[in-house]
Amino acid sequence: MPARSKAQQKAAGAALAVKRGEADKSSLQGASKEMFETMTEEELEEFASTSQDDLPDKVDEDD
Known part of the structure; x- marks a missing residue:
């Protein structure tokens, strides 16, 4: 799954x-800290790449 926003890509x-x-x-803080704790290196590579x-700057979680 690719990142949905620039902020998510940067955090990854x-x-x-x-x-x-x-x-x-x-x-790390916020989303990047949570990503570090819950995602594998492979998943992070996919988001970060x-x-x-x-991409929008940010996406609401409800979207």
Whole structure:
């Protein structure tokens, strides 16, 4: 499943960096922290690799 917004793609990238040991876990907050704890590295790669072209900045959770 690709990311639905630029914010989601960015959060996945931050969580992926921590999973790979490229960043410190304490740098995570909000959605990226939850993604780190609940998603596999493969899932995060899929979200993080989504092109930001034509993505909205944010998407309401109700959508």
